[in-house]
Amino acid sequence: MPRHFFEAMLVALLAGLLTVPILGIQIQVEGINVSLEGDPLPVLLAMAAVFMARLLQIPLKAVSGVIRMTRRVPRPTHLPTAYRLILIVLVIVAAAIWPFTASRGAVDIATLALIYVMLGLGLNVVVGFAGLLDLGYVAFYAVGAYGYALLSMHFGLSFWECLPLCVMMAAITGCLLGFPVLRLRGDYLAIVTLGFGEIIRLLLNNLDELTGGPDGIGNIPKPSLFGLEFARRSSIEGGTTFHEFFGLEYSGADTVVFLYLVALVMTLLILYVINRLIRMPVGRAWEALREDEIACRSLGLNPTTIKLSAFGFGASTAGFAGAFFAARQGFINPESFTFIESAIVLAIVVLGGMGSQIGVILAAIALTALPEIARQFAEYRMLIFGLVLVLMMIWRPQGLLPATRPRLELPAPAETL
Amino acid sequence: MMNESNLLAAQLPAPVERSLLQVRDLSMRFGGLLAVDHVQFDVHRHQIFAVIGPNGAGKTTVFNCIGGFYRPASGTVLLDGHSIHGLPSHRIARLGLVRTFQNVRLFKNMTVVENLLISQHMQLETRFLHGLFKTSKYRRAEAQALERAAFWLEKVNLLSVANREAGNLAYGQQRRLEIARCMITQPKLLMLDEPAAGLNPQETRDLDQLINELRAEHDIAVLLIEHDMSLVMGISDEILVMEYGRPIAIGSPDQIRNDPRVIKAYLGEE
Numbered sequence: 001m002p003r004h005f006f007e008a009m010l011v012a013l014l015a016g017l018l019t020v021p022i023l024g025i026q027i028q029v030e031g032i033n034v035s036l037e038g039d040p041l042p043v044l045l046a047m048a049a050v051f052m053a054r055l056l057q058i059p060l061k062a063v064s065g066v067i068r069m070t071r072r073v074p075r076p077t078h079l080p081t082a083y084r085l086i087l088i089v090l091v092i093v094a095a096a097i098w099p100f101t102a103s104r105g106a107v108d109i110a111t112l113a114l115i116y117v118m119l120g121l122g123l124n125v126v127v128g129f130a131g132l133l134d135l136g137y138v139a140f141y142a143v144g145a146y147g148y149a150l151l152s153m154h155f156g157l158s159f160w161e162c163l164p165l166c167v168m169m170a171a172i173t174g175c176l177l178g179f180p181v182l183r184l185r186g187d188y189l190a191i192v193t194l195g196f197g198e199i200i201r202l203l204l205n206n207l208d209e210l211t212g213g214p215d216g217i218g219n220i221p222k223p224s225l226f227g228l229e230f231a232r233r234s235s236i237e238g239g240t241t242f243h244e245f246f247g248l249e250y251s252g253a254d255t256v257v258f259l260y261l262v263a264l265v266m267t268l269l270i271l272y273v274i275n276r277l278i279r280m281p282v283g284r285a286w287e288a289l290r291e292d293e294i295a296c297r298s299l300g301l302n303p304t305t306i307k308l309s310a311f312g313f314g315a316s317t318a319g320f321a322g323a324f325f326a327a328r329q330g331f332i333n334p335e336s337f338t339f340i341e342s343a344i345v346l347a348i349v350v351l352g353g354m355g356s357q358i359g360v361i362l363a364a365i366a367l368t369a370l371p372e373i374a375r376q377f378a379e380y381r382m383l384i385f386g387l388v389l390v391l392m393m394i395w396r397p398q399g400l401l402p403a404t405r406p407r408l409e410l411p412a413p414a415e416t417l
Numbered sequence: 418m419m420n421e422s423n424l425l426a427a428q429l430p431a432p433v434e435r436s437l438l439q440v441r442d443l444s445m446r447f448g449g450l451l452a453v454d455h456v457q458f459d460v461h462r463h464q465i466f467a468v469i470g471p472n473g474a475g476k477t478t479v480f481n482c483i484g485g486f487y488r489p490a491s492g493t494v495l496l497d498g499h500s501i502h503g504l505p506s507h508r509i510a511r512l513g514l515v516r517t518f519q520n521v522r523l524f525k526n527m528t529v530v531e532n533l534l535i536s537q538h539m540q541l542e543t544r545f546l547h548g549l550f551k552t553s554k555y556r557r558a559e560a561q562a563l564e565r566a567a568f569w570l571e572k573v574n575l576l577s578v579a580n581r582e583a584g585n586l587a588y589g590q591q592r593r594l595e596i597a598r599c600m601i602t603q604p605k606l607l608m609l610d611e612p613a614a615g616l617n618p619q620e621t622r623d624l625d626q627l628i629n630e631l632r633a634e635h636d637i638a639v640l641l642i643e644h645d646m647s648l649v650m651g652i653s654d655e656i657l658v659m660e661y662g663r664p665i666a667i668g669s670p671d672q673i674r675n676d677p678r679v680i681k682a683y684l685g686e687e
Contacts, residue, residue, distance in 0.1 A: 273549065280548035280555075281538050284527075288535045291524035298484065298518070299536045299602060300510035407580050408530045410567040411560070 004055060012051035019046045022383070095264055099257045107253075107260045111328060113368040114263035115321050120348040120364040121270050121357065122317025127346065128354035128403070129278065130310035131290030132182070133190040135342055136197025139177075140170045140315035142204060142337035144322025149217040149332055150210070159223035159327050163320065170319020171312045178311035182304060185293075197342055204334040216333025220326050222255060223262055230255040259328050266324060270317055271357065277313070279406070286310045287355075347389060353399020363400060437462045437638050438483070438514070438606055443492035445475070445482050445662075452478045453489070454662040458655075460606065463632060465639045467649045469673075470659035471682060476642045477519055479659075480608055483640075484516050485509040497605065511539055513605035517595045517612060519642075525584030529575055529594055532583050533566035536598045569597040573627065589620040593627070600631060607631070609641040613648050621645060625652055650674065658682065 023042035028035045053060075099107040119141060126134045147166040151157045157165075181192045204211045211217065222230055228242040242254060277283045285306045288296050293303050326332050348367055352359030371381050392399070436459035445453040453475045460466045468476045482489040485506035494502045501509050524532050540562075547555040570576045573593040578586060583594060592612060599607055609628075613621045625648055628639055643649045649656065650670045658666040658673060660682045666673060673679055 276549050276551075280545075281534070282545070282548075284531060284535050285538055287527060287531075288524050291526060292522050294486070295518070295522040295524065296535075297486070297506040298510055298516050298522075299598065300507050300515070300539050301535070302505075302507045405526075405528050405531070405580075405582065408528070408534075408563065410530065410570070410576070410579055411564050412567065 004058070008051050008054035011054045012047040015050035016043055016047045019043050092268065096261065099260045104253045104256050107256050109369055109372045111256070111260045111263050113365045114260070114267050115325055115328070116345065116348060116364040116368045117267050117361050118263075118270055118321035118324075119318060119345045120352065120360040121267075121274055122314045122321070123345050124349050124352075124355065124357070124360045125274060125277075125286070125317070126310055126314035127349050128356070128360075129283065129290065130286040130307060132307060132310060133186060134193045134311070134314065135190045135339075135346065136177075136193035136195070136200070137314070137318055137345055138337045138339070138341040139197040139200035140174055140318035141322040141325070141341065142200050142334075143170045143173045143315075144319030145326035145332050145336070146204060146211060146217070146322075147319065148323040148326045149220050152221055153217060159221065159323070163323050166319045166323035167316045168319075170322065171316035173319075174312045174315025175308055177315075178308050182307040182311065194339070194342075197337075197339060201334050201337050201339075204337065212333070214333060214335075216331060216335075218331045220330050220332065222259065222330065223324075223327050225258065230258055263324060263328075266320065270320065274357065282306070282309055347385065350389065351392060351400060353402040355403035356399060356401050357403075359399050359401030359403075436460060437464075437497060438640065439493075439495040440479075440483065441493045441495075443479065443482055443494065444490045445478050445487055446490045452662050453482065455492075456657075456659070456662075456664050457492075458657050458664070458667060460638050460640050462638055463636070464654045465628065465632060465641070465652050467653040467656045468640070468642050468659060469644070469646075469649055469656060470665075473661075474659040475662040476659055477610055478662075480516060480610055480640075480642065483509075484514065484608065510602070510604075513603075514608065515599040515602050515604045515606075516608035517592075517599060517610055519610040519614065521588075521591045521595050523583040523591055523595060523598070526582060528580050529570065529583055529586070530563070530566050530579050532594060532598050533569060533601050534562055536601050537562045537565065539602070565601055569601050572600075572630075573597045588615050589617070592616065592620075592624075596627070596631075600635065600637075603635075604637060606638045606640060609639060609643075611642050611644065613643055613645040621648055624648070628652055 020043055023046055024038060024040060026037050026039050028037045099110070102110075119137070123134065123137050126132050126137070144166040147169045148159065148162045151162045151165060152159070177193070177196050181189060181196075184192060205214055207213070224230070225242060228245050230242050241250075242248075242258075248254075278286075285296070285301055286309075288301065289303060289306050289310075296303055296306070325336070329336070344367065348363045349360055351367070352361070352363030367385075371377075377384065438460040440459070441457045443453055443456045444451065456475075456479055458466070468479060470476055478487065481487040482492075483494055483501075485501065485504050485508070488503065492502070493500060496509070496512055496514055499512070501512060501514070504512075524535060527535070546552075567576070567579075570579055573596060575586075575590055575594055575597070578590065583591065586594065592615070596607075596609070596612070612628075613624055616624060628641075629652060631637055632639060641649075641653075650673075653670055656666075656668065656670060656673045657664055658676070658679050665678045665682060666676045668676070
């Protein structure tokens with residue numbers, strides 16, 4: 001016991017040292033004077049909390065051990081196909097009806113969450129399936145966003161015309177980056193992609209003439225519904241807007257709901273494509289590559305093309321989401337594409353369970369919606385975020401909902417082949 | 418009949434042409450160490466050829482050089498008359514030379530069937546749009562792939578564990594799955610790196626039978642590395658003995674058994 005006590009003291013002291021810069025110093029603003037003021041109370045509270053946690057670690061472990069023994073990890077359930085189909089349709093219908101009943105703010109946050117769902121699903125292919133740790137994922141997101149902004153600004157193309165172009169641009173960027181770096185593995189690949197993400201951001205910041213530099217690009221048009229704009233007045237002479245066409249009162253909420261529905265359709269499209277891909281030979285090859293690259297080579301699978309396809313597909317998904325992001329925001333600048341975005345998307349994938357689609361969707365919703373709901377804790381967002389990740393690594397390293405393997409029904413073996 | 422074919426063989430310009438795999442002057446250097454020193458041998462069609470030798474003799478290095486996993490310092494390797502020297506390993510595999518590994522390399526977190534589907538990658542419909550819209554062509558290809566998988570699972574007696582994760586199988590089952598995974602690619606030459614390591618005597622006898630069956634029914638040649646002498650002496654047509662990277666003897670099991678150099682290498686002098 002004295003040893004535990006001593007250890008707890010030591011840990012508390014360490015926690016005190018580490019939390020001083022975060023919790024112990026408050027910024028005081030008086031007029032134009034900014035001063036730092038020490039405030040020992042939060043630090044002491046944190047130290048006390050850490051001390052207690054450390055002291056009680058062993059009894060807590062015993063308790064959690066009992067819990068774990070009684071509550072086993074949920075078995076993967078294989079619902080019959082018909083039920084699954086009905087369930088999926090119900091969820092989609094609910095998601096489509098919901099915005100008409102919810103508040104404008106909630107729908108807006110949900111749209112943001114859907115963008116992260118798209119990003120999470122795309123990165124899940126690269127990290128979860130192919131096992132390539134990509135820390136510069138936001139670069140492709142930026143390519144999509146700037147692609148749409150620039151194409152619409154210079155060539156007057158609409159959102160729907162730009163979407164496939166943005167996807168292609170992001171995919172090409174992905175392959176261009178992928179080609180030289182994919183012979184790297186693990187940590188080395190992570191470092192290079194991290195650098196690539198920063199390069200793209202710095203380029204956007206410094207290519208003033210093309211991208212507007214830190215000022216960004218504004219007035220990016222929103223998507224239209226078959227040519228019907230969502231605006232009080234049409235931007236083109238003689239054009240019809242949505243509310244005029246249907247004879248409705250103009251309402252700003254229409255735009256928000258429409259954007260949400262567009263995001264929903266795009267997310268469903270991505271989900272469908274990914275779900276097909278992972279059941280196709282190329283999807284299986286991605287997973288095989290993650291499992292054992294040498295075995296892949298020994299069976300005639302070319303690791304370079306497989307990696308490139310995963311990287312290119314992940315990048316194109318990010319470009320897809322990026323184009324929508326630019327349209328939704330109406331304004332983009334390099335600040336939206338910092339490393340922290342890549343980190344959040346990666347956290348979504350890890351939290352959800354690598355390779356698990358539903359896990360990633362839930363994690364994306366949780367990680368974007370929760371900070372909005374708990375606004376008062378906004379300052380500690382990153383702290384809580386880190387804590388959650390650490391706890392996950394300890395208790396559930398496989399993610400919230402780990403991927404399950406598909407069951408394949410085998411035909412009766414033939415006598416000869 | 419027998420004599421006639423022998424006569425025909427004798428009339429051929431060079432016996433070299435008949436062989437499926439032809440390894441000449443193969444050397445591999447790791448820094449100052451000559452791990453493989455001028456090894457040469459031929460594997461003929463339908464032949465079971467074994468490479469034996471004490472630990473560290475360079476047997477696996479020979480495999481890695483032939484399979485394109487290492488880039489040999491010198492020498493030539495011909496498969497079916499075509500040079501495969503310096504080709505990347507996946508190209509060599511597609512030409513019909515596949516291998517198993519000394520310490521089984523399965524896709525451990527994937528199911529047994531999936532392991533067999535992956536190795537059919539090259540024979541499957543991989544075009545994006547076909548798969549995306551589940552065209553009939555795609556469905557047919559997938560169904561055939563599953564059929565082939567079922568055939569091979571029955572062959573190696575793994576049908577009952579088809580949907581289990583490969584990493585959870587017993588060791589002997591993992592070894593058999595690895596062989597099935599190679600065979601499903603329809604190779605010309607199968608290289609087995611210590612297939613009996615870690616197997617019990619019964620499993621070893623089954624393996625012996627399986628290898629003979631594969632040769633008889635599927636028209637392949639087998640090149641194997643093995644320490645289990647009863648297995649090697651029982652099934653091999655020809656044996657190459659290596660020591661310190663150098664080939665010290667080559668011949669039929671009987672010749673090898675009585676070769677003084679081999680006895681010296683294995684048992685030491687006096």
